[in-house]
Amino acid sequence: MPKSTSSGKRLAKNTLLLYLRTLLVMAIGLYTSRVVLSTLGVENYGIYNVIGGFVSLFTIAGGTLISATQRFLNYELGKKHDSNPNKVFCTAMGIHMMLSAFLLLLFETFGLWFLNAEMNIPAERMTAANIVYQFSILSFLIKIVSMPYNAVIIANEKMSAFAYISLLEASLHLAIALLLSKSGLDLLVTYSALLLCSAVLIRMIYGIYCKRHFPEITRFAIVKDKSSYKKQVSFASYTFLGSTASVLSGQGVNVVMNLFCGVAVNAARAIAVQVQHAVEKFVSDFMTALNPQIVKTYAAGEHEKSMHLAYQGAKFSFFLMLVFSLPIIFRTPQILHFWLKEYPDYAVEFVRFSLAYTLLTVLSKPIITEILATGEIKTNALLIGGLRILILPICYFALWSGYPPTVCYYIMIGIDLLALHVRLYILRSITGIPLKEFYKHVMLYIFIVSFLSIAATLTVDSLMDDSMLGNVAFVVISVVLAAIIAFFGGLHSSERAALIAFASKRLKKKKEMN
Numbered sequence: 001m002p003k004s005t006s007s008g009k010r011l012a013k014n015t016l017l018l019y020l021r022t023l024l025v026m027a028i029g030l031y032t033s034r035v036v037l038s039t040l041g042v043e044n045y046g047i048y049n050v051i052g053g054f055v056s057l058f059t060i061a062g063g064t065l066i067s068a069t070q071r072f073l074n075y076e077l078g079k080k081h082d083s084n085p086n087k088v089f090c091t092a093m094g095i096h097m098m099l100s101a102f103l104l105l106l107f108e109t110f111g112l113w114f115l116n117a118e119m120n121i122p123a124e125r126m127t128a129a130n131i132v133y134q135f136s137i138l139s140f141l142i143k144i145v146s147m148p149y150n151a152v153i154i155a156n157e158k159m160s161a162f163a164y165i166s167l168l169e170a171s172l173h174l175a176i177a178l179l180l181s182k183s184g185l186d187l188l189v190t191y192s193a194l195l196l197c198s199a200v201l202i203r204m205i206y207g208i209y210c211k212r213h214f215p216e217i218t219r220f221a222i223v224k225d226k227s228s229y230k231k232q233v234s235f236a237s238y239t240f241l242g243s244t245a246s247v248l249s250g251q252g253v254n255v256v257m258n259l260f261c262g263v264a265v266n267a268a269r270a271i272a273v274q275v276q277h278a279v280e281k282f283v284s285d286f287m288t289a290l291n292p293q294i295v296k297t298y299a300a301g302e303h304e305k306s307m308h309l310a311y312q313g314a315k316f317s318f319f320l321m322l323v324f325s326l327p328i329i330f331r332t333p334q335i336l337h338f339w340l341k342e343y344p345d346y347a348v349e350f351v352r353f354s355l356a357y358t359l360l361t362v363l364s365k366p367i368i369t370e371i372l373a374t375g376e377i378k379t380n381a382l383l384i385g386g387l388r389i390l391i392l393p394i395c396y397f398a399l400w401s402g403y404p405p406t407v408c409y410y411i412m413i414g415i416d417l418l419a420l421h422v423r424l425y426i427l428r429s430i431t432g433i434p435l436k437e438f439y440k441h442v443m444l445y446i447f448i449v450s451f452l453s454i455a456a457t458l459t460v461d462s463l464m465d466d467s468m469l470g471n472v473a474f475v476v477i478s479v480v481l482a483a484i485i486a487f488f489g490g491l492h493s494s495e496r497a498a499l500i501a502f503a504s505k506r507l508k509k510k511k512e513m514n
Contacts, residue, residue, distance in 0.1 A: 018337040034340050035177040036191070037267070042344050044188045046263030047121055049270035050254060051132050072231070073155035085155070091228040092148040093220055100141045107137045120258050128188050135192040139199045143370040149206045152214055155292055159208055165202065252392045253408050260399040264344050269405075271336070271343060272350030273407060276358055278323045283317045283362050291369050297372035310494070313366030315442045319449060319486040321362050326457045327478040332395060334471050344407060353409035358385045360416055363442075366425045376430045383426065384419050391415055422432045449490040453482040 038043050072088045112133070115121075121129050154160050175291070176194040180187055200221040210218045250273075259266050290313050328335055332348045370379050394415075395408040428435050457478045465476040487496060 028167075028174050032170070032174045032177045035174075036180070037271075037340060037343075039177065040187055040191065042267045043122065043125070043263055045270065046265075046344075047125060047129055048132060048188060048192065049256045050119065050121075050266040051115070051129060052136050055514040073151055074112060086154075086219060087223060087225075087228060089148055089152060089217050090219075090221055090223045092151070093145075094223060095229060096145055096147060100144050103144065104137070104141065111137075118259070120257070122263075124190055125188075128186050131189050132192040135189075135196045138348065139196050142199050142203050146203045146206055149210045149218065152208075152210050152217055156214060158163045158213065158218075161206075161213075165205055165209070168205070169202050172201070199258065232271035252393050253412070255390065256396050256399060257405050257408070259433065261405050261427055265346055265405055268344040268346040268350050271340070271347045272354040275328065275351050276354040279321065279328065279355060280358050280362070283320050283358075283365075287313060287317060287365055287369075290366070294366065294369045294494040298370070303431065304381075307370060307431060309368040310370040312440060313369075314363050315445060315490065317365065318359065318446050319490055321355075321359050322450060322453060323479055323482040323486060325359060326453060327475040328459050329355055330457055330478070331471060331474060334466060338468075338471070345405055349406050350409075353406060353413075357409060357413050357416070359412060360420065363446075364416070364420050364423055367420075367427060371427055371430070374430050378422065379429070381427045383422055387419050388415060445490045449482075449486050452485045452489060455487065456481045 040048070072092075073085055112130075115129065115133055116126065121128075175194070176191065176198065180191055180192070218283050254266060254269055257269060290309060294306050294309050294313070297309065329352050336343045336347055336351065367378075371377060391412055394411050398407045398411065399405065424435055424438055427433070442468040460474055460477050460481065464477075
């Protein structure tokens, strides 16, 4: 069997597994959010999310290191000679352990002071907030130490592990939410304590899985070769600005909103982020399956194929996001009412802006992976990181000037639109491939599909009423129409043929099994 055919089947299989996982996890997660919001109330829900967001600000370095670990593991596995992924893993573990110790020091000094002196939390809830803060610290440190294990699973493209473990994690969160109402203790403290227990269990499961399936990679030993640490830390340092900007534009903006608008707005943003992540998961699952192949093909010297995968990834990611986002954007109030019954002010606006923002950012992710694959990341880190880090101070100034919190989304969309084009220029300077290739094969199809899909959704919206049956029919018809438009208007004939062939084989195999 040709190598390209095998890798294509593996990509399709991994993506399908992740999508099945996503549907189940999304359904459980959305219902869990409804139960948690109803049980905790808007104030406690907002407090938990703003504290969790504040703790996330300290994990910037963790995001840069996991990118470095992922890249080096993929590169090692893609090499034809002298591959040593175990050394990469052991080096990563050592770095993550040192990072955890450093973060703990920051958490218990500056972080503790900021929580008690600066954050906008009701005085009567400060004791509970401090307890939640400590539980959140432990949960995040556990995730930091777990990152190299996750990188090993992704690099080896064993996506079924994520499917099963993620489903277990979502089920645990649902069980926690249902148990909350039975607790006679402080609900906010109980919720954060149980989530910590869940994080410990999931961390143990990932570790056991990796030890059993990849013992040759995850066999830990202290690496004394300083150059190994230097390579990963050096690579991570160049991506530090980008990771900093991502965290500041997400959790940093959340903290700024808390300073000027209070915990009710944090609750609204938490709801919007929950919807955003649920829809974005369809795209991130596809990219999780695709990213290793982009890096491995580049490491094998197949640069044109790697670039083709990145361009396809950008186009497919946008179409997937568009298909599921449009019906939610058009009928956000009805969906939120069905999901949560009662929801805080700004929730509708935040959901719509969050989905629009994600439609833009998914275009950049395959481009970022391609740049990381080349190893030439210095220019990208300095330019993009320096540009996106402006989001937080501009949002702070806008809110300080009296603008509503929705202004933050205008700022984020504007800066990330500029960042996309800067990344394309950087990629052109590295690979020499003209920008017209991206605009011709990606952007042109995106504009066509977006225009036709919006027009079709507008038409369906005008024909359907606000009843339960009307809303369900609207969502189903809108998704089907957008998918059809994307399939026929956004894909080349070869891409359509590949998808049809894959679907036919899956159906034939299923019939044979029956």
